[in-house]
Amino acid sequence: xxxxxxxxxxxxxxxxxxxxxxxxxxxxxxxxIVCLSPDxxxxxxxxDFFKKFPERFYNVGIAEQNMVGIAAGLARAGMVAFAxxxxxxxxxxxxxxxHTDVCYQNVDVKLIATHxxxxxxxxxxxHHAIEDLGVIRTLVNMTLICPADGLETANAVKAAAATxxxxxxxxxxxxxxxxxxxxxxxxxxxxxxxxxxGNDLTIIACGSCVYEAIQAASILKAExxxxxxxxxxxxxxxxxxxxxxxxxxxxxRIITVEDHTIIGGLGSAVAEVIADYGKAxxxxxxxxxxxxxxxGAPEDLRAYHKIDSAGIAASGSEIxxxxxxxxxxxxxxxxxxxxxxxxxxxxxxxxxxxxxKPGDKWDDEV
Amino acid sequence: xxxxxKITESDVYAANIFLGAAVPLLRVIxxxxxxYGDKFKGKFFVFQMSAxxxxxxxxxxxTHFVVEDGKWTCKALEVHESPDVEFQFANLRKLNIFMSxxxxxxxxxxxxxxxxxxxSLLGALxxxxxxxxxxxxxxxxxxxxxxxxxxxxxxxxxxxRLSKMGQPDVLKVTSVSPDRVYALVVNGDDELQxxxxxxxxxxxxxRGASKRGIPFLSMEFRDPASALGILMNIDNMMDSIETGKxxxxxxxxxxxxxxxxMFKVAYxxxxxxxxxxxxx
Amino acid sequence: xxxxxxxxxxDLETKVAExxxxxxxxxxxxxxxxxxxxSSVADILxxxxxxxxxxxxxxxxxxxxxxxxxxxxxxxxxLASLFSVLGSIPRExxxxxxxxxxxxxxxxxxxxxxxxxxxxxxxGHGSSLALGMALAGRVQGRSYKSYVILGDxxxxxxxxxxxxxxxxxxxxxxxxxxxxxxxxxxxxxxGPTEKVMKLEPFAxxxxxxxxxxIEVDGHNFPQLINAIETAKADKxxxxxxxxxNTLKGYGVAFAxxxxxxxxxxxxxxxxxxxxxxxxxxxxxxxxxxxxxKKDTVEVEDLAGIKTITKKDWYVEEAx
Numbered sequence: 031x032x033x034x035x036x037x038x039x040x041x042x043x044x045x046x047x048x049x050x051x052x053x054x055x056x057x058x059x060x061x062x063i064v065c066l067s068p069d070x071x072x073x074x075x076x077x078d079f080f081k082k083f084p085e086r087f088y089n090v091g092i093a094e095q096n097m098v099g100i101a102a103g104l105a106r107a108g109m110v111a112f113a114x115x116x117x118x119x120x121x122x123x124x125x126x127x128x129h130t131d132v133c134y135q136n137v138d139v140k141l142i143a144t145h146x147x148x149x150x151x152x153x154x155x156x157h158h159a160i161e162d163l164g165v166i167r168t169l170v171n172m173t174l175i176c177p178a179d180g181l182e183t184a185n186a187v188k189a190a191a192a193t194x195x196x197x198x199x200x201x202x203x204x205x206x207x208x209x210x211x212x213x214x215x216x217x218x219x220x221x222x223x224x225x226x227x228g229n230d231l232t233i234i235a236c237g238s239c240v241y242e243a244i245q246a247a248s249i250l251k252a253e254x255x256x257x258x259x260x261x262x263x264x265x266x267x268x269x270x271x272x273x274x275x276x277x278x279x280x281x282x283r284i285i286t287v288e289d290h291t292i293i294g295g296l297g298s299a300v301a302e303v304i305a306d307y308g309k310a311x312x313x314x315x316x317x318x319x320x321x322x323x324x325x326g327a328p329e330d331l332r333a334y335h336k337i338d339s340a341g342i343a344a345s346g347s348e349i350x351x352x353x354x355x356x357x358x359x360x361x362x363x364x365x366x367x368x369x370x371x372x373x374x375x376x377x378x379x380x381x382x383x384x385x386x387k388p389g390d391k392w393d394d395e396v
Numbered sequence: 397x398x399x400x401x402k403i404t405e406s407d408v409y410a411a412n413i414f415l416g417a418a419v420p421l422l423r424v425i426x427x428x429x430x431x432y433g434d435k436f437k438g439k440f441f442v443f444q445m446s447a448x449x450x451x452x453x454x455x456x457x458x459t460h461f462v463v464e465d466g467k468w469t470c471k472a473l474e475v476h477e478s479p480d481v482e483f484q485f486a487n488l489r490k491l492n493i494f495m496s497x498x499x500x501x502x503x504x505x506x507x508x509x510x511x512x513x514x515x516s517l518l519g520a521l522x523x524x525x526x527x528x529x530x531x532x533x534x535x536x537x538x539x540x541x542x543x544x545x546x547x548x549x550x551x552x553x554x555x556x557r558l559s560k561m562g563q564p565d566v567l568k569v570t571s572v573s574p575d576r577v578y579a580l581v582v583n584g585d586d587e588l589q590x591x592x593x594x595x596x597x598x599x600x601x602x603r604g605a606s607k608r609g610i611p612f613l614s615m616e617f618r619d620p621a622s623a624l625g626i627l628m629n630i631d632n633m634m635d636s637i638e639t640g641k642x643x644x645x646x647x648x649x650x651x652x653x654x655x656x657x658m659f660k661v662a663y664x665x666x667x668x669x670x671x672x673x674x675x676x
Numbered sequence: 677x678x679x680x681x682x683x684x685x686x687d688l689e690t691k692v693a694e695x696x697x698x699x700x701x702x703x704x705x706x707x708x709x710x711x712x713x714x715s716s717v718a719d720i721l722x723x724x725x726x727x728x729x730x731x732x733x734x735x736x737x738x739x740x741x742x743x744x745x746x747x748x749x750x751x752x753x754x755l756a757s758l759f760s761v762l763g764s765i766p767r768e769x770x771x772x773x774x775x776x777x778x779x780x781x782x783x784x785x786x787x788x789x790x791x792x793x794x795x796x797x798x799x800g801h802g803s804s805l806a807l808g809m810a811l812a813g814r815v816q817g818r819s820y821k822s823y824v825i826l827g828d829x830x831x832x833x834x835x836x837x838x839x840x841x842x843x844x845x846x847x848x849x850x851x852x853x854x855x856x857x858x859x860x861x862x863x864x865x866x867g868p869t870e871k872v873m874k875l876e877p878f879a880x881x882x883x884x885x886x887x888x889x890i891e892v893d894g895h896n897f898p899q900l901i902n903a904i905e906t907a908k909a910d911k912x913x914x915x916x917x918x919x920x921n922t923l924k925g926y927g928v929a930f931a932x933x934x935x936x937x938x939x940x941x942x943x944x945x946x947x948x949x950x951x952x953x954x955x956x957x958x959x960x961x962x963x964x965x966x967x968x969k970k971d972t973v974e975v976e977d978l979a980g981i982k983t984i985t986k987k988d989w990y991v992e993e994a995x
Binding site: 064085086088090091093095096097098099100101102103104105106107108109111126127129130131134135136 | 739743745785786787793794795796797798800801803804805806807808809810811812813814815816822834835838839841842845846849
């Protein structure tokens with residue numbers, strides 16, 4: 031089933047609006063779909079669905095716990111319930127209902143968590159959702175998706191509607207930079223999308239940071255000749271271990287980028303995979319440190335937290351200077367030694383490349 | 397000296413924009429229009445525009461061009477000791493009045509004996525001034541494109557120069573800016589494209605596509621007329637967005653920010669400051 | 677108007693007697709259980725599952741059957757006993773209650789026990805769940821009823837009132853079939869509800885939230901059945917809340933109306949005494965039913981039907 035949102039439209043629509051349209055379209059094809067909102071029908075853009083199917087839409091008032099409980103009840107009785115509210119409340123305020131009513135019962139409740147990360151930056155920390163990925167990731171039966179842009183959100187919502195079980199889709203407030211111009215790029219739950227090829231390092235990002243990571247890779251390439259691989263890890267759970275293993279084997283250096291605290295989210299999920307794999311990789315987690323974020327425009331907050339293109343690019347240079355010990359165990363491992371020698375040569379070459387190509391030339395061309 | 401002129405900070409900002417960002421566009425005129433450029437074929441000389449100014453070592457600021465067989469090299473804000481032809485203004489104010497078209501204070505002309513060369517240079521300069529001082533949309537497509545190019549090169553460069561000189565309104569923005577690139581572009585045309593980059597008070601600017609990937613914010617115009625509509629203050633920005641003449645790629649609130657910076661450049665480059673600050 | 681036949685009443689008394697006894701035994705098999713709140717809710721559960729609700733565990737996936745959400749999930753041991761009496765849970769399985777590897781834990785898992793409508797245990801969730809089920813029925817064009825059974829202490833939870841508000845709000849969109857029953861045993865873990873966190877005026881709270889309230893004696897089948905049937909008939913133009921006044925630990929002399937008997941198992945000799953008490957209560961209650969003079973209980977008979985409590989069967993030994 032194709033939900034018709036053209037690339038041109040997708041650049042003009044806020045991500046939540048794309049969700050709104052998608053769910054309204056899906057509602058026509060699947061009469062089991064119902065929508066719920068806690069007085070956020072307009073903010074979460076469920077209005078299109080409400081207009082088409084008023085009898086399948088419930089505004090529960092400002093009562094998120096009740097919304098999730100009712101959604102689970104609807105699902106237990108055979109409906110597919112999409113419930114939407116701000117991510118910070120979805121993941122924390124009604125977590126008990128998400129845990130017990132939705133995940134424990136393993137029902138078809140699809141949580142659309144808006145205003146993810148610091149995307150509602152000016153509202154302050156009461157409205158920043160910087161713990162949601164970490165919290166939600168731990169829930170049994172839950173599929174956790176953090177789409178990169180509007181078209182990916184449409185894909186995620188379609189996948190959620192077509193796949194049994196609980197979903198948590200974390201989207202941002204307002205517009206997202208366009209990552210995809212065409213919805214048919216092969217979105218698959220649990221499979222990372224390679225946005226740029228490269229073997230010097232891998233940048234793994236989700237949500238709004240995917241766009242930033244792609245830009246960072248092109249900066250690294252243009253200014254320092256560094257080839258960064260960029261993975262859009264839209265599904266945080268189940269995470270694409272295969273893509274991470276490949277990144278460890280082929281690039282030895284991994285940076286994760288997320289609009290989320292560095293504790294528990296994408297970075298932690300990737301770290302777990304690296305640790306389980308047992309092979310070393312230089313590793314950096316970019317995100318919001320264990321501190322409350324300042325208020326501000328989301329773009330400014332991304333820059334402040336160094337998860338914008340410039341910040342990621344700077345970390346890209348930094349991680350190339352890290353030595354990676356790829357050997358394992360106590361015995362002498364010829365393969366590992368060769369590998370280490372290669373690493374040293376490689377980093378020397380990279381440093382040389384960088385000295386030859388000065389990055390920042392703060393001058394005006396005339 | 398007959399009259400005592402007090403050179404203000406605005407004079408310094410304006411003179412730096414003119415010499416640093418506007419005068420260099422002479423090269424663009426000569427490269428874009430054979431009618432002017434061809435006259436310098438087979439000629440080898442150094443041309444300099446300058447103004448005397450006590451505030452710098454050497455007492456003078458200047459921009460000079462090295463022309464070798466019609467090929468122009470611009471040395472912006474660099475003084476040449478012995479140019480073949482030089483237009484030298486007695487002070488920054490006079491340079492500013494002349495460049496903004498608010499009056500005709502005559503410079504001292506060095507190399508007046510090279511009359512042919514002088515006439516060719518004056519022709520190119522007047523062509524540039526005519527375009528830049530126009531308040532209505534040029535008629536021909538070629539003129540629209542050329543003027544768009546001139547504006548595109550002037551504005552980011554001007555923003556960067558103002559920041560480097562510490563113009564408070566501009567520095568307020570650039571000093572706190574994360575590493576970001578703002579760009580102007582017409583329909584993906586590499587020639588009609590320029591950018592300014594800023595990071596914590598450092599700035600740079602350039603032509604063509606920025607090498608740092610997709611800019612943080614770009615103002616993408618449908619065609620030169622759409623660009624001039626905004627840059628010449630003929631069209632309303634919201635209308636242009638509505639009608640598809642202008643697409644802002646990036647967060648809209650930062651569009652206002654870069655717009656304010658461009659207006660600041662225009663404030664000096666169009667001589668508005670001379671009127672507002674009663675310096676005429 | 678007839679409420680239930682004398683035979684139905686007698687059958688209910690017989691089944692609930694078996695139910696309480698089985699539940700008491702299960703606390704022994706499982707080395708513990710929430711006996712106090714289970715005994716208080718037993719008659720409510722029996723009235724629904726054995727009489728008023730359209731429920732047949734053999735057709736648990738029938739989309740048209742009534743839904744029953746036991747929001748006070750700690751009554752899982754009574755619910756498991758009830759499903760065993762129904763025949764849904766084999767007696768051998770009941771003997772594994774609480775034990776490692778059992779499919780029956782303190783709080784029943786709706787994915788493990790067919791016919792259990794919700795996995796409850798975190799208090800204050802059941803109302804929203806049952807309301808959602810009622811709303812789904814409306815969308816699907818079905819007319820099943822959706823019941824939620826709340827504990828009274830549970831009503832301290834704010835989410836109960838979020839759902840209560842929504843129930844009244846969605847009357848006309850499915851909540852016509854949404855029926856709330858509160859097991860008002862007036863006890864919670866730390867003491868009487870009125871001492872820990874005041875609930876009174878409890879009925880007025882429900883009325884203020886837009887409910888038609890019926891207060892009944894929760895250990896009196898004719899009253900309970902009449903209240904449930906009245907709620908089912910949906911004549912008030914608003915959703916119903918039935919407040920069933922009950923006694924924690926009902927039917928065991930040393931436990932009745934004593935908040936301390938919340939969870940646990942009695943030593944075997946004490947359990948024997950408890951089961952003897954339960955037999956005495958069962959007999960006293962059966963006698964009331966059997967001595968009823970007509971074949972059918974009518975609404976006007978209700979006032980004359982005695983509720984059996986400790987004072988009716990327990991004689992304190994002389995010191």
